[in-house]
Amino acid sequence: MKHQLLTILAAxxxxxxxxxxxxxxxxxxxxxxxxxxxxxxxxxxxxxxxRLTQPLDLKGGxxxxxxxxxxxxxxxxxxxxxxxxxxxxxxxxxxKFDRTGYLIRCVNDATNITISGLTLTGPRMHGGIxxxxxxxxxxxxxxxxxFMYAGIRTYSMKGAKIHDCTFVNAGQRWDKGKPGVxxxxxGGGIFGIWMSDTEISNNRFLNTGKAPNEHYYGIKGxxxxxxxxxxxxxxxxxxxxxxxxxxxxVEIDHNILLAAVSIPKHAGGPVPKSGRTFHIHHNYFRDGYxxxxxxNGVEIDHNLFDFDAAKDGSNxxxxxxxxxxxxxxSFHNNLVSNPGRGVMWMNEPYAQLEVRNNHIxxxxxxxxxxxxxxxxxxxxxxxxxxxxxxxIECVGTPRPLFRNDASGAALVxxxxxxxxxxxxxxxNKLTGAKIGLEQPLKFACGVNGEMTVDxxxxxxxxxx
Numbered sequence: 037m038k039h040q041l042l043t044i045l046a047a048x049x050x051x052x053x054x055x056x057x058x059x060x061x062x063x064x065x066x067x068x069x070x071x072x073x074x075x076x077x078x079x080x081x082x083x084x085x086x087r088l089t090q091p092l093d094l095k096g097g098x099x100x101x102x103x104x105x106x107x108x109x110x111x112x113x114x115x116x117x118x119x120x121x122x123x124x125x126x127x128x129x130x131x132k133f134d135r136t137g138y139l140i141r142c143v144n145d146a147t148n149i150t151i152s153g154l155t156l157t158g159p160r161m162h163g164g165i166x167x168x169x170x171x172x173x174x175x176x177x178x179x180x181x182x183f184m185y186a187g188i189r190t191y192s193m194k195g196a197k198i199h200d201c202t203f204v205n206a207g208q209r210w211d212k213g214k215p216g217v218x219x220x221x222x223g224g225g226i227f228g229i230w231m232s233d234t235e236i237s238n239n240r241f242l243n244t245g246k247a248p249n250e251h252y253y254g255i256k257g258x259x260x261x262x263x264x265x266x267x268x269x270x271x272x273x274x275x276x277x278x279x280x281x282x283x284x285x286v287e288i289d290h291n292i293l294l295a296a297v298s299i300p301k302h303a304g305g306p307v308p309k310s311g312r313t314f315h316i317h318h319n320y321f322r323d324g325y326x327x328x329x330x331x332n333g334v335e336i337d338h339n340l341f342d343f344d345a346a347k348d349g350s351n352x353x354x355x356x357x358x359x360x361x362x363x364x365x366s367f368h369n370n371l372v373s374n375p376g377r378g379v380m381w382m383n384e385p386y387a388q389l390e391v392r393n394n395h396i397x398x399x400x401x402x403x404x405x406x407x408x409x410x411x412x413x414x415x416x417x418x419x420x421x422x423x424x425x426x427x428i429e430c431v432g433t434p435r436p437l438f439r440n441d442a443s444g445a446a447l448v449x450x451x452x453x454x455x456x457x458x459x460x461x462x463x464n465k466l467t468g469a470k471i472g473l474e475q476p477l478k479f480a481c482g483v484n485g486e487m488t489v490d491x492x493x494x495x496x497x498x499x500x
Contacts, residue, residue: 297316366389377405451471
C-alpha cells in the first residue's frame, strides 16, 4: 500500500498538480512555486502585496491565480526599477527588446498560460506582462495600472483571450521628469505585434492623466489577423491603433470608443482573399476625429457618431497620405451627429467608395464651419464613388456636400438633402429606394453592454 501511494504521488507531481492545501503567501514561496511549476500546475496566490525583485517567468500550461483584483497585488520592490532609457522598444525586432522591466514574463514559445485575479502595478516597471511567440494565452480579471510602456506587451501572439481586465494609465510617457531620456506616447494598455486569432473583450481602459502628454493608447499593434475587439470601453489618446501592416478580418464592434481608431496603410494596403481588412460596426464614437485612414477593404456600419458641436476642428474620417489607394470602403447605416469640419477628408486619391443609407445631421459649429461635408483629392476615381439613399441635413448653417467640383462626378442618387448648397454639382435622381437607415439602430456596447444605443439616444448603466 505504501508503494502504491508513493507511485500515485509521483504521478501526480509529474502531471503538475498543486498539492498544497494553502495558497502561496510570500514572495519567496511564489518565486519557488513558479520556478518548480510544470504544465498543468495552478499556483494560487493569497491576498496580499507581493513586491518582486525580478520577473516571474511562467512556463507553458501554468495558471497563476490571485484572490481577486485589489486583493492580490504584484508590484516591484523599491530596489527594482526598469530602465526608461531602453524605451521605446524597436516594436518589430523582438530580439532587441529589453525584457527585464516586466513583472511577469511568459517563456518564449510557451502555450496555454493563464493569469487571473490579480492587480499588477508599476510605476517603476515597463509593463505588467510580456510574451514572445505564445499561443493560447488567457488573461482575465486583471487590473494593470501605471506602467511606463504597456500593461500587456506581446509579440506574435496567437489564439489569445484577454477579457474582463481594467487598464489604468498603462503605457504613458516614460521620459517624464527624467533628464536625458527621450520618449513619447507610444505605449499601450495592450501592445501586440503580429496578433492573430485573438479575442479582446469586456476590458476597460481608463486615463486619469490631466496633461496632454499623459494619454496613452488603449489597444496598439502592428498586423492583426482574425482578431475581434468587442464590448470594451476605451478612454485613451487613441482607442485602437493598428497601422501599417497587412491586417485582415479585424472586427471592431460593440465598443465605447472615446477617441480615435487609427488604421492607416501606405496606398491603402492589400485586400485579403476574404475581401475585408477591418469591419467596424455597432460602436459608440464620441470624438470628432474618429477614424484615421486610409485603408482598403474596410466596412464601417451601424455606428453612432455623437460629437460635440463646439469641438469642430476634425473630420470624422481623416487620411493624410499622398499615394493613391484603390479601395474599396463602405460607409453605411451610420448615424452621425455634428460632424464638425466634415464627415470625410482624404488627402490622397481614392477609389471604390460607397456612402449609403446614413443619416447625417450637421448643426452649426463653434467656428462656424462652412466647408463641404466630404473632401476628396481631385484626382480620385470619382466614377467609382457612390452616394446613395442618405439623409443629410444641415441645421442652422447651410453647407455644400462636396469641397470641390471634381467630386460631383460621383454617383449621387436618391438622397434627402436639407440645406445642402451645391446641387449643381450632381443630379441626385430619386429612385424610390429606402432612404436613411435600412433598419433602426439599436444595440448594447461597452463593458458588459453598459451602454444602450437606440437611434440617436443612448444611456449608460453604472457598473459595479
